[in-house]
Amino acid sequence: MQIRALPFFSLSLLSSVRAGVTVYGQIPLADVTATAPGQQYTGAAAYDPTILTPPPIPNPPPNTQFGIQLSSSAQNTPGLSIPQIGPFLGFSIEVSVVNQVLGLNSSFLQVPFLNLMANIKERAGAVHVRVGGNTQEYASIVPSLEDGKDMEKDKTSLTNPTATPGLFLTPEVFYMLGNISALANVHWYLGVPFNDTTNFRLQIAEISEAVLGDHLLGLQVGNEPDLYSAHGHRPDTYSPADYMGEFGNLIGAIANDNNIPVKNNLIGPSVSGQWTPEDVWNTGFVQAYTNSLGYLAVEHYPTDNCFAQYNVGVYHNPQDEFPSYLTHNAGKQLVQPYLNSTYMAQIWQKPFLMFETNTASCGGFPGISDSYGSALWALDFGLQMAASNFSGAMLHVGGQNVFYNPFTPPPTNQTNYHQWTIGPIYYSALAVAELMGPSGKSQIIDLNANGGNEFTPGYAVYESGKLVKLALFNYVTDPTGASTYTATLSIDTGVPSQIKVKYLESSSVSNKAENITWAGQTLGGVFQADGRLTGNLDIKTVNCDQTANQCHIQVPAPGFAIAFLDQNSYNDVNPGSPQTFATTAWTRTFNTATMEPSVLATSNGRQEDSYMGSTSRGESGANTRAYVSSGVVATVMVLVGAMMVGRGL
Template identity: 50%
Template sequence: MLPSSLWGLMALAGSAYADITVYSQVPLGQAQTTTPSVSDAASPTQTPPAYNDTILIPPAPLNPPVGNFNLTPKYNAADVVGLSRTQSADFFGFSIEMSVINQLIGRNSTHFFPPFLNFVGNIVERAGRIRIRLGGNTQEFAALVDSLPGGHAVAKAVGAAAQNPTLTPSILFTRDLFYMCNNISNLVNVEWYFGIPFNTTDWRLEIAEESQRILGDRLGGLQAGNEPDLYEAHYHRTAPYTPQNYHDEVGSLISTIASDDNVPQKSVLIAPNLQGTWTPEQVWDTNFIQDFNNSIKILAVEHYPNNNCYFTVGVGQPQYPQDVFSTFLTHTAVVGLVQPYINSATIAQQYGKPFMMFETNTASCGGFAGVSNSFAATLWALDYGLQMAYTNFTGALLHFGGQNVFYNAFTPPPTNQSSFNQWTPGTIYYAALVIPEALGTSNTSQVMDLGGNEFTPQYSIYENGVLVRMALFNYISDPSGANNYVATITPDGGQVPAQVRVKYLLSDSVATKNNITWAGQTLGTKFQADGRLKGTMSTVTINCDQTANSCSIPVPAPGFALVFFTDSPPLEMEDSAITFATTAYTKTVNTAFLDPSLLATSNGMSGKTRKLGSTSKGSSSGSLSSRLYAPGLVVLVAGVAGGWLVRRAIRC
């Protein structure tokens, strides 16, 4: 059925800083226009950024309105000049700071979070797999230990922050980190990336050795340094530290790997992972690719369009959310983000290498209140992703911090609320849902930027040499409907079908963080999500005029439309879709009683199917704990004395 917001249109139709995870500080200067309740935050006096409810003022609607469009995309890819390289559906993945693994993923290989699996599983269902990097600044000082208190696979080292001006702690990890990753990949198809510590050239290769031994071909690659162009500024190297110095250190690392029999796969490195202080060309000019071609698997960079570092670590100039809001609502800004990398993407193709944006999001140092967690960020990330695909990137990873950032794709509740609150979806997550459906799973998709108005970009997407989909944006927020538009599409060199199907990404304003739907489904709002989409997935069928060889597609303001031209229907959820439900207690001593009917709706199962036990310590029954290492399927802790249980559940 056509969304109600589109009925009217149908009538008509007939220099960024590196990202950091900041500790012990709360971002200041962030206008908050809503007043949180005490239950909104871990602290009754301060809402952590991940749960912030700031609502900004959208830019004024265009006057005169944007108007309608007549689009004539080429039907045959062979006729398109400037078409991208072939792309895969897993273009968007996630980059997770090592320091928040316990918070976001789980404690160890037998105890991880079903909502995390659900959020990841939604992407895998659409893309076939997802790429996840565990790293960031915290990877540089990571050290292997035999065990950690409480059975944790990862822990922050106490007193290590002084080594980093960004207050980022060092990380301790056990081999169980890689078993945890492998067990997750047994449930949802994840390819993992890690980084070799670069804080010293006395190379520690434990991450390389253990990840290859345990993960095998589920390891996608290992970063050779993270943002080396900031090593001097972050006091990781003495001045001057130049691209040639980095070249020489990578050469030393490669020599060490070559002599290590415990690292059987030698061609696994990802480099140079610059954040923008150096240009990629400065590294290429050292003969970097030629010298290390046999060892470099992926060429990669990292970039954010802006930063909020002044209010977090006192670096740079103050940036205010309302002032920067409009910069995330134009196609021109997105095009500008990729321009510095077009030459490098071409070079990567010449050498047969993937070229990835290995870490990105709305703004470094945590993003902006009311921007990074708004529908504007959804549209921006979707446009940015398609623009990167068009300019021959082969993938991009959206970064996660902890609860102290605004831009996470999803965030668990504060620890002291985990017994009664669920997770919080981020607005940027919806872009990660849409991208794989836009690119398709054929691995032959190619993207063309058709331009359009600055506020209404449009892309054509080809598979196996013909037009199969179109992506239509509307960045304008206009409750009057005056800036809704209709795109009349007439393929040049091909015939339109009798009808097309359209999926819509919608919200009532670019400033909202709630009421976002993709094809009629939503994840819910703050503290209400478990990673499973709610509602029935729906597509809109629009009849085409085959005599005029055109299809008229309405696009609301704001909104996004993905148009499917082929006979193959777009993805529809099947009843057999696999999700993961919470079925065990997280607290076992002095717990409060809750009505089982509440548990039936909040925890994904009926109360009667839950195993109950005494609240007295030591008298619980039915406790079971079992670890199953790779390559077997993970079995998580179950019973009253346990934590979370992962099970395969049928979506109804």
């Protein structure tokens, strides 16, 4: 059967980041301070203070009074999605930087990370995290490393244009993942090496299945194989048929490995746009390997900022790009090319994942990727994927020199006086967790609200066949309040007497995370977060007019609201005593190192000293040191109320 691809909209693809890119020296990381007019910020991108100008109020402006009529029953609501899980929006982390983001080893975990995951878990029941990326392709397991290190970079493997090093991993890495699972119910997607398809290294699969058990969701086979030729990992003639053949060879190797008891959790093809998914489907990939495939996956960013970072590709001015993120059409256009694949995935009975995404590849845009507008974008994009029958999406976590991070640990030499920095799109994952809930039975639909106006979209959520929640957006920034709208909800069986409403709020789409609140609470600004929400909880109660069958829900400009239509749907995602972990912790390297510009120029990660890396098209975690290790780090960490499970897992 030939599968026809739907046309791609606004797909900007950078095939590779070539060696020889000019680098003008390292960008120093300094404490963030206000930048005077005309003065250029020179610190790391994760703390960039750039504020863009919000787009003007649309002309004509959206209606500020409109109705939403819904049925209380899913049976009477055509077009609902497949059942969705609470942790629909998860996170993607490059394997080479787990020591910075997750912890130093199985005994020393990053408690802010635990808190951030616990926030999601308390609402969604679990968290999904992908650990992999470009560095998974050249990873190898070794029993131990000198000085107790649990990870070491193999600089001898820097043979590709992006200079992504291979990795030596010890089993300690997997015990660390297991302890995080025990504390915050994180479930993992991992990647198996795919550089040598004649002699597969399957130890990652063997150990992860033994240690993680049911907390291992699946194993990715090939990260963006459609870019292998451009990255020098395969010949120029490498095709979807070649990938299919290599995938089959791996299946054969797993079948003969008695230490891999689960043989049906593989993930592919994870293409990024150089090939369409249909290019792979048309090889017979799914039909041939259906008994081994646990998930189908793609990876995609809406555009790139590679010219600004590497002088590669086309320049995109952030101010000009900003409006394109602040419309419902952005998410619809990103999802549209995959509608055929999500339809086929249902026929094949396979979950379809967006395995890696964020605002823009090559680190995102200053003033966009770290703005409240990006939170609205990620929310809408995530809900549009859910409504279009994706089964999950991973928001990528990069390094100090990317703008789009959901969360960023401080550099290791600053952790004794700096805490973490939370990006706006973390709030997106938090809100989606509340919208979907822990049941795994939520179905969502795009309401085409307000006559389909692109600035005021809305979604309804049905759970176990019953209408339970409403999600409403307002992309307009209007400090006068004139663009605040009121949506009047009517339900065929009658509205409840009261509903509760939570708001993700900020006064402008341009605001940074320190000016964002979720139901009145915040995670803090730059270097201020320990992963716990602080501030007074502010949940609005709306009294409905049952005689007129109307509930009036206001949404500020800008704003996002979740309306809980019954008490049970609210209680499920608002625990009375949420689990968090208190800590006093810092790490400090005894011997810091600097990175030679020649190494940075050819690396697939933008990282200095002991900073984090990132991934994909110029964003993978090529560290400045030959290793990242607990062996060279002195740590003081106090966990209050958190018990380490240890190797007993």
